[in-house]
Amino acid sequence: MPEPVPPTPTRPAVAPGAAAPAERFAARTAGMTASEIRALFAVASRPEVVSLAGGMPNLAALPMEALAVEVADLVAREGQVALQYGSAQGIPALREQICEVMALEGIRADPDDVVVTVGSQMALDMVTRILCDPGDVVLAEGPSYVGALGSFAAYEARVVHVAMDEHGLVPDLLTDALRTLAARGTTPKFLYTIPNFHNPAGVTLAVERRAEVLEICARYGVRVVEDNPYGLLGFTGTTNPALRSMDRDVIYLGSFSKTFASGLRVGWALAPPAVRDRLVLAAESAVLCPPNFNQMLVSRYLAGHDWRSQVKSFTEAYRERRDAMLDALETYLPDGCTWNVPDGGFYVWLTVPEGVDTKAMLPRAVTARVAYASGTGFYADGLGSRQLRLSYCYPTPERITEGVRRLAGVLEAELDVMRTFGTSPRPSLGRAEPRNGPQSPSPHTP
C-alpha cells in the first residue's frame, strides 16, 4: 500500500489590515497581467493557424543525427565537466570561437572581453541592469525589439524612439532627439540599435550611416548597444561591418539562436573591460553561470561541423520564404498597404490602410486562422497601431502564401466594417495596457 499523501497545509488567514501576499508585488510588475491579446495567441500554436507572428528560427536543415552523436559523445567523454557548474563568464574555448564568429563582421576582440549569456536576451537584460537606474532614458529605434522594450521596462527605464527610414536609423533624427534631451539636461544611458535586418522593421542601417551614428553618439556622450542576432543572415552575399568593428566602446550582443539552435539559449556580450566586469558579476547573481552543457555543445558544433555552410543553407531557406511572402503580399493585399523588402533576417514590416488598428483586428485574424504581431508592441510610446510584423522564418513558402491570402481577407473584412461605421475601431481592446504589459506575443513563440 502506498503511503497516504498528507494534506497540503493551508496558509493561516491574513491578519486584519494586512494585504495578502498576492497584493504586495513590486510596482513595476503592474503591467504583468493577463492580456486579451496574449490570450488570442494561444490559438497560434495550433496547426490550423498560419502563424506569421513569432520569430522562431527554422531548424529543419540542422544535421540532427550528427548532433545526436555529438551530444552522446559530450556526455560520455566530458560529462563530468558538461554537467557541472562553470564560470560566470563562460567557457574559454567557446569565447575564443565567438571571437572568430565576430571576425566575420570585422570585429577584432579579445576572448577575455566576451561574456557568455543565456541567449542574448540575458545579455540585454544584464546590460540594462548595470547601466540603468529607474527613470533613465534609453534611445531605441522606432519600432524596436519587443524583448528589449520589456527589459527596459523591467528596470523602469524610459524609452525615446528614433525613427528609421529604408536605410535604418536616421542620423538627423538621432541628433534631434539627443539635442532635445540635452536641452532638458538628460543624457540617455545608451542607444539600443539592431543595425542588420531589424526586428521588427526588416531594414538595415546603411553602411555609410554607421560611422555617423557612432560619431553623433560619441559627441553626446552616449554609449551604443549593438544587438546583432541576424547579421550573418543576409541575402545579398555581403556582410556589413559591425558598429563594434568601428568603435571599441560599443557593447555588442550576439547569439547562436539564429545561426545554430535557439533552444540552447547561448548568446554573448562583448564589452569594454569595465562593463564586462560588472556584467560577469550581474550574471553570477542572476544565473550563477550559463549552462556548461549547452556551451560545450555549441563549441563542438563550431569546431567539428561546417557551420558556415549551415548558415548559408539557413539563409537560402529564409530567402525562399521571404520571396514567397513578398510575392503573396503583392498578389493579395488591398490598396493602401505598404511594406519593406528585407535583405536578410526574418521580418517584413507592413503598414496597413489608414484607420485600421492591427491590434483591434487581431481577433478577426485569429478567427480566419492567421496570426501576426501587431505593431504597438514594438513601441514604448503607443505608436504602431497601423503596422504589423510578419515573420517568414518558420512556415513553409506554401503556408506563407496561404497566410498572406487569409490576412488579405481579414483586412478586406475590417475595411468593410470600418466603411459601414465610417470610423476606426476603438484605440485599444478593453483597458489600456501598461507599457510593460504583455500586449504582444512572447518574442519568439509561434
Add this chain to the structure above:
Amino acid sequence: MAVLAGGLSHEREVSLRSGRRLAAALRDSGFSVREWDMDGALVERLRSDPPDAVAIALHGGEGENGSVQAVLELLGVPFVGTPAPACRRAWDKPTAKAELARAGLLTPEWVALPHTTFRALGAQAVLDAMVDRLGLPMMVKPDQGGSALGAQVVTDRGDLPSAMVSCLAYGPAVLAERYITGTEVAVSVVHDGDEPRALPPVEVDTGDGAYDYTARYTPGGATFHCPARLDTATLAALEETALAAHHLLGLRDVSRLDAVVDTEGRVQVLEVNVSPGLTETSLLPTAAAAAGTDLGQLYGAMVERAIHRG
C-alpha cells in the same frame, strides 16, 4: 475519463487552464483522467479508446455552441454538461435572453444586429435608434462568446461607431444592452445530488474598473465576496433565478448565471454559461469552496451521473 480542453476559439488559453485544473481535481478524487484537445485526432480517440465519460472544459465556439456535444451524442459517449440543442440555445445570447424574458425573468433591454444590417440600413440611423431605446451608457458585446472578450461599456454616443468596429472583430453580430448599474454577481448551478442546486452567489468587485479579461484572469484582478454582500432575500432570489434559468434553457449538470442586482434590488440576468470557467480565478470554484466542496467532488459526482445516464 477524459477532459476536453483547448479548441480553436478565442478562449483557448482559458480553456486549457480550466482543463488542467479540472483534470487535477478529478485525479485527486480518484479518477483516471486523460486530457484531450479538440483536434483532428479526437474522434478517432473517442472511437478507439472510448472513455467512460467526458467532461467538457472547452470555452467558446464549438465547445459551447453544441457542436462537441453533438459529436459526443453521435458517438454515444456520455458527457458532463448540457445536450447539444440546449447548448445552441444558451450559446446565442439574444436567443437565451428572449427565452428567459418570455418566462418573466428580468434581463436588460437589448438589440442584436449583424454587421450586414448596419451596412444595409445605414449605421448612423440604426445607432441613433439604439441610443434612443437603450440609452447611455450602453453595453456592447459579441452576440456569442465569453470571457468578456470584445465587451465594452460605451458612455459617449460619439464612441459608439468605433466600439461597433472593435466588437465586430470578434464575430459577425453585436449584442447591445442597456447598461445596468448595480452589484455584479455570478451564481453557479450544479447537479451533484438528486436535484440541481445553486451554489452561494459570488459578488465580483473590481473597484472602479470593468470586469474585463484582465480583471478576470489576473489573480487579484477582482475581489470576490462569497456569499455576495446582499440581503438574504436577494441571495435567495439570485439562487432561484439561476435555477429557473437552468431549467428554462434545458441545461444539464452545470451552468453559471451572470447577473446584476440593480439599484432597486432586482436580479437582472446578463447571460448563462453552459461551460463555466474553472481556472484559479474563476467564479464556480470560488462558489464551490464557499459551499464547503471542491471541483473534484462536484465534477466527480457529475461524472458518475453521466456514466449512469449512459
